[in-house]
Amino acid sequence: AIALSPFTNEITYLVDGDCAIVTRQGAEIIDFSGKPVKRERQISQATAYVVDKGNHRHFMEKEIYEQPEVISHALSHYVDFASKTVKQADTAIDFAKLSGLAISACGTAYLSGLIGKYWFERYARLPVEIDVASEFRYREIPLVPTQAALFISQSGETADTLAALRYCQQEGLKIGAVVNTRESTMARESDAIFPILAGPEIGVASTKAFTCQLAVLASLAVAARKARGTVTAQQETDLVRHLTEMPRIMSKVLNSIQPQIEALSRDLSRFKDVLYLGRGTSFPLALEGALKLKEISYIHAEGYAAGELKHGPIALIDENMPVIVIAPHDRFFEKTVSNMQEVAARGGRIIFITDEKGAAASKLDTMATITLPNVDELIAPMVFSLPIQLLAYHTAVFMGADVDQPRNLAKSVTVE
Template sequence: MCGIIGIVGKSPVAGRLVESLKRLEYRGYDSAGVAAQVNGVLERRRAPGKLRELEAVLERQPLVAATGIGHTRWATHGAPTERNAHPHIAGRVAVVHNGIIENFAELRAELEAKGRVFASDTDTEVVAHLIDENLNAGLEPLAAFKATLDRLSGAYALAVLVGGDTDVVMGARNGPPLAVGYGDGEMFVGSDGLALGPFTNRVAYLEDGDYVIIDHGSARIFDAGGALVERPIKTLPASAAVMEKGNYRHFMEKEIHDQPEGCQRTIAAYVDTLTTRTKIPGDIDFAKIDRIQIVACGTAYIAGLLGKYLIERMADLPVDVEVASEFRYREPALNAGSLAIAISQSGETADTLAAFRYCQAKGMQSAALVNTVESTIAREADVIWPIHCGPEIGVASTKAFTAQVAMLSALAVAAARQRGKIDEAEENRLVRVLLEAPRLIAESINLEEAVRAIAVDVSKARDVLYLGRGPMYPMALEGALKLKEISYIHAEGYAAGELKHGPIALVDEATPIVILAPFDSYFEKSASNMSEVMARGGQVVFITDPEGERNAPAGARVVVTAPKCDPLIAPLVFSAPIQLLAYHVAVQKGADVDQPRNLAKSVTVE
């Protein structure tokens, strides 16, 4: 998750930019850079590696200016080299960017046809060229910026300098967060309150679609339609730990909202955005593997179930998924031609580690799908597949879950291609689908107000049932687990086809039934299950997509309409509503959301 800072200041800016970027190191990065207005002319300094490398460059080549932008980059498009490091400059424009511009390839082709020459492999550079192109067409900087935003598809946060406008920085948000800081005769933009902490405690958070222009004394914020708007200015507490929550009451809420960024980072690690091909590290040949054995616990186990659905359907490769705490005690039959995958956010889960070692002792190849690359499971694996979602503080996993699912989705595409089940054209299409996921997850998070309203009534229930078919069955398990973990309401997830085999006995007027049903090949049968539930007085919360809403049986108590998406990424897009439902039910009940009773973030004992 790249870090952004922009300053319109009264004092030398280079050191202040670096100071702020150091507070963003927790997000992870592989290069850094700054740009500034030096007597109205743009200059920049960049370096691969850690911030100390950038500081060494600045010591050799100082930047003497009071207005500038800075960036820590985690590589998505292009290798982590100096030429790909931000800021990117085209003509009079310098840009730093967090996110993915989904339509950058077509925009780049269009600009190259006009004679524009690109100096990097990144998607970000098209933004600088587009703004400069609009400036050359006679538009004022803010109008040129808005015209550029209207051309972009994807999830992004931006900070922009225009040469000659020495006291102005522009910014925009569509998915990844961006905040505005209010100082004394100086103004700031940054990725979060933590980035702005050294300079001010008065912060406003942009909403999706907003763009802003700051100068020494003010910020003008506009919504996506171009209307001037006000966003509330909040006074942040001094505690850095609290400040890191930004505009959110709890870390869990923040981490739900972090998911477009987190998934963008995960997906970019496992696909090549220029060639739209998958790139899975390690020398594992899926064409030669006869079976995959996944071991995991809790939410990671459910991510593994989703991986099973995807890999078996797409790659025709058998996948077994087992709860790690039971796995080795039943002495399962394994063979050395299989691949063992351990899924663990911390990489230290005791049961998962023990099951993983059992697989390795049987001569199996091993891969670790973890968030912590220095963990025990990662160190002992043949191959490490980091999920790159950044630190997760809330005990109930949210962004780590979607990052795990995003990685497994890319893995399914790669395995299908290696095993000859899809051709290159289909691989290209599926990679483009994966690249759409961050934007669609952000749209799904925008359902929060609708979900919050549902939570008021669900919080009064004693029991809640979740139903789903196909990949939505594991999602039903995950929805029920989240509700149990943080609200302490009894909840169960079932395969909807099992409804008549027992669970329908639990249906009554007091039991909310959450049905997850995008308009896919399972929809007709899910709609039938919905009718069965309503015929018995069940209070249905129907989570679907626009086509599903149009075709749903009448009578659902509440319909939550997630954005339309390809089935490959439906679990990612449908995650936010079920997470938000659990979160707001827990808040309604006054529960300790981030640290629910009896639970720990990393379970390092059996």
């Protein structure tokens, strides 16, 4: 729809099995049996967007720097900034009555769901089953109608995620779609739509869609906590206050860390392998950091739970293996620092991404320490996403890679 938006704002979506016969006089739609059918013509929202790079070198860079603004738009849909309360989520899914939640997605969207799992379980006390969609759909998971299912996709057209959605529909679950495109197939086939409102994302490597997905999932987790009666009014106010402060903090981070990241990227581009470590919600961030680096710079990278270091990856560590440690000063910090000491003892080069408290508490020598503001655990994943995105971006640019269109990749994977 975005590609055709300069020419028309009207769009007709076909259903599976439809065929459109287009002539100079118009278009006739027939269904799978060959009978003429009428499909609704609607006004497309895509015409509202102007897609260009602005003053940025690449779409990916532009989308990284758009994050404070688009996250503010997304949050305004889910929280009331004035009263510091969450708005009622789509009533098609009643979080108060759920016995559990199933989440499925692919790629970066799956990693946002993995962070969402921590939030739903910790804040709303709601058990979560999560898997990548290509595995979820074939596992024959025993599901019951008292559960609901969330499917996360930027495009809303990912083939495996759509197949997993239809599997859950057959099992009688209420379906929620966390999508960027409200007119997408997933949105049209869901009971509840939770738009992330990120605007068009052109770069293949997802950045602003990832953090907007996180912002929406965090808001939903707080809403679920409220619906399930596990939060006091003061706790709700505190959580929403942290969410509303997030765009300002992200803007401050983006304006302060670029020179350091750019210089560090030159050093990082010399290595062939990189290891990312994290605990808690920083573990999915480690996976996301590794995914970003490998898909746009083509450097081999792996993300691991820091507690798994001694269960295998520590064998790889030497002076030729940079280890990027994501460690805000949270309840896991001391244990993560212990893992860093194990890396340092084996000559590993540590890139330490932490906050002001963490930087003051750690005395280890590092290849670099990227210091972010102190933030609440709820919003830390969004804030700590910024340095890992910029690190991948600048490393890829320095190496001369095609940042917006990496080799062998597509923006939307519509085949299995």
